[in-house]
Amino acid sequence: MTQPATDNPCKSCPTRVLCLASGLEETALDSLAECVKPSAPLEKGKHLYREGNRADRCYVVRSGVFKTFAMTPAGDEYVTGFHYPGELLGVTGQATGRHADSAVALETSTACRVRLDEMATLWEIGGGTSLMRMLGQSEKKAAGSQINLGQVRADARVAGYLLQLSRKQQQIGRDKRILHTPMSRTDLANFLGMTLESLSRVMGRFSKAGLVTSRLGEIVIERPDDLQALALHIPDSD
Amino acid sequence: MTQPATDNPCKSCPTRVLCLASGLEETALDSLAECVKPSAPLEKGKHLYREGNRADRCYVVRSGVFKTFAMTPAGDEYVTGFHYPGELLGVTGQATGRHADSAVALETSTACRVRLDEMATLWEIGGGTSLMRMLGQSEKKAAGSQINLGQVRADARVAGYLLQLSRKQQQIGRDKRILHTPMSRTDLANFLGMTLESLSRVMGRFSKAGLVTSRLGEIVIERPDDLQALALHIPDSD
DNA sequence: CGGCGCCTTGAGGTACGTCAACGAAAGTGG
DNA sequence: CCACTTTCGTTGACGTACCTCAAGGCGCCG
Numbered sequence: 001m002t003q004p005a006t007d008n009p010c011k012s013c014p015t016r017v018l019c020l021a022s023g024l025e026e027t028a029l030d031s032l033a034e035c036v037k038p039s040a041p042l043e044k045g046k047h048l049y050r051e052g053n054r055a056d057r058c059y060v061v062r063s064g065v066f067k068t069f070a071m072t073p074a075g076d077e078y079v080t081g082f083h084y085p086g087e088l089l090g091v092t093g094q095a096t097g098r099h100a101d102s103a104v105a106l107e108t109s110t111a112c113r114v115r116l117d118e119m120a121t122l123w124e125i126g127g128g129t130s131l132m133r134m135l136g137q138s139e140k141k142a143a144g145s146q147i148n149l150g151q152v153r154a155d156a157r158v159a160g161y162l163l164q165l166s167r168k169q170q171q172i173g174r175d176k177r178i179l180h181t182p183m184s185r186t187d188l189a190n191f192l193g194m195t196l197e198s199l200s201r202v203m204g205r206f207s208k209a210g211l212v213t214s215r216l217g218e219i220v221i222e223r224p225d226d227l228q229a230l231a232l233h234i235p236d237s238d
Numbered sequence: 239m240t241q242p243a244t245d246n247p248c249k250s251c252p253t254r255v256l257c258l259a260s261g262l263e264e265t266a267l268d269s270l271a272e273c274v275k276p277s278a279p280l281e282k283g284k285h286l287y288r289e290g291n292r293a294d295r296c297y298v299v300r301s302g303v304f305k306t307f308a309m310t311p312a313g314d315e316y317v318t319g320f321h322y323p324g325e326l327l328g329v330t331g332q333a334t335g336r337h338a339d340s341a342v343a344l345e346t347s348t349a350c351r352v353r354l355d356e357m358a359t360l361w362e363i364g365g366g367t368s369l370m371r372m373l374g375q376s377e378k379k380a381a382g383s384q385i386n387l388g389q390v391r392a393d394a395r396v397a398g399y400l401l402q403l404s405r406k407q408q409q410i411g412r413d414k415r416i417l418h419t420p421m422s423r424t425d426l427a428n429f430l431g432m433t434l435e436s437l438s439r440v441m442g443r444f445s446k447a448g449l450v451t452s453r454l455g456e457i458v459i460e461r462p463d464d465l466q467a468l469a470l471h472i473p474d475s476d
Numbered sequence: 477c478g479g480c481g482c483c484t485t486g487a488g489g490t491a492c493g494t495c496a497a498c499g500a501a502a503g504t505g506g
Numbered sequence: 507c508c509a510c511t512t513t514c515g516t517t518g519a520c521g522t523a524c525c526t527c528a529a530g531g532c533g534c535c536g
Contacts, residue, residue, distance in 0.1 A: 072470050094370040094373060095378045100378050116367065136332030136334070139329045142377065142381070150428070190388070193389065195526085197525080198524060200484055201484085204484075392492070436493075
């Protein structure tokens with residue numbers, strides 16, 4: 001980095017190409033930085049927002065990983081997704097003005113706030129299409145998950161999700177073979193609609209077959225083509 | 239209706255309270271009608287848009303029901319959702335500029351087009367919060383489906399979806415007990431991640447137990463509480 | 477060392493997929 | 507108007523993948 005430290009967090013943001021800043025003139029970034037404020041780092045386990053909170057803003061993941069989930073009246077947790085840099089969070093809350101899910105950091109993470117009442121200016125400075133693009137990605141990811149969860153076989157659901165994560169890694173400029181997975185097996189199984197034991201067995205089978213190797217907090221894809229054959233093709237859910 | 243026929247389709251729209259028009263001043267509706275054009279009625283089986291088409295707009299269902307789906311390279315169809323009046327369609331296409339799914343009318347239906355390049359004016363006339371509200375509902379619906387599909391038992395998935403439809407019926411001002419279901423069993427089973435036969439058996443069991451009665455193209459919920467007990471509670475997915 | 481998460485591994489039951497035959501409704505042609 | 511075909515939904519028998527219950531490694535921290 002030869003350029004000096006700037007007080008504009010958008011100009012120095014590592015994920016700006018994924019974000020609202022994408023496609024904006026350099027000069028518009030100053031205006032953008034007034035609508036979009038990065039949060040202080042949230043440590044593992046800290047909430048970005050909670051179910052029931054007022055939802056007068058939404059968020060963009062800047063670094064780290066977040067988990068979103070909802071509770072049943074019985075107190076069971078239902079994981080609705082894992083969210084990597086460049087992804088929108090908290091949009092569901094805009095339906096009613098109160099968040100319908102909770103978001104918690106799975107490791108030290110940061111997110112940018114976008115206030116709802118600043119969005120009009122966001123459109124004025126030309127960030128509207130970026131916003132729509134991100135919303136589209138968010139819906140597309142949801143649709144991809146939907147198809148993936150529709151799969152009957154547990155192997156297919158796991159393989160499909162690993163590939164989705166792989167695409168995400170590639171999109172944020174990392175090695176697509178190395179999946180960064182700070183979530184617990186419990187959460188992952190919950191999200192994929194299976195039991196902890198089933199997920200463990202599937203991963204065991206994948207490892208034994210040489211499809212993947214799993215270290216602590218990461219999974220390495222060794223043979224993507226074979227995984228692809230197990231999963232059905234998901235319409236590019238980046 | 240005592241008022242004369244108007245050439246502003248938004249003012250005469252039966253679903254305007256669900257739509258972008260909600261919350262707008264009466265005077266702003268004229269501006270809104272310039273951004274939002276209703277389509278001619280689409281007959282059953284006609285496409286609103288197709289996978290791969292340019293996505294320079296999105297849609298709001300005005301009447302009828304649409305099915306969205308994607309194809310695998312193998313040619314299998316994957317149903318991603320059924321969409322009732324007041325729901326947004328085609329947002330996923332904004333991610334890349336090309337539609338990632340196809341939308342087809344399940345009965346004679348209409349939808350309003352919202353051109354992407356008109357959205358800036360939509361924000362100017364105050365429709366931005368309505369748009370965000372609708373986007374939020376769309377995401378919320380997706381999250382609800384996600385949780386529902388995460389259910390292991392087929393009974394729970396079916397019960398959960400019937401209740402979701404029930405809420406939708408109520409929202410659009412119809413009897414919440416009577417579900418309007420123009421989709422084929424095949425499509426419904428596909429969407430719910432089970433086989434035709436399983437769905438048939440589940441419905442048979444529900445009918446025999448007196449939980450529902452199913453006529454042609456509609457399902458009547460007789461004992462919502464018992465259905466609720468079968469489904470886990472889904473966070474209000476209106 | 478002992479307690480506690482977190483994950484793995486094992487044994488057994490069952491819900492759902494698969495295959496296949498049947499029935500009912502709707503569109504077609506004579 | 508009635509056989510024919512086609513589509514769609516129901517019902518049955520059987521196998522299997524996954525859930526359930528339960529016990530057993532590991533790593534972490536007191």
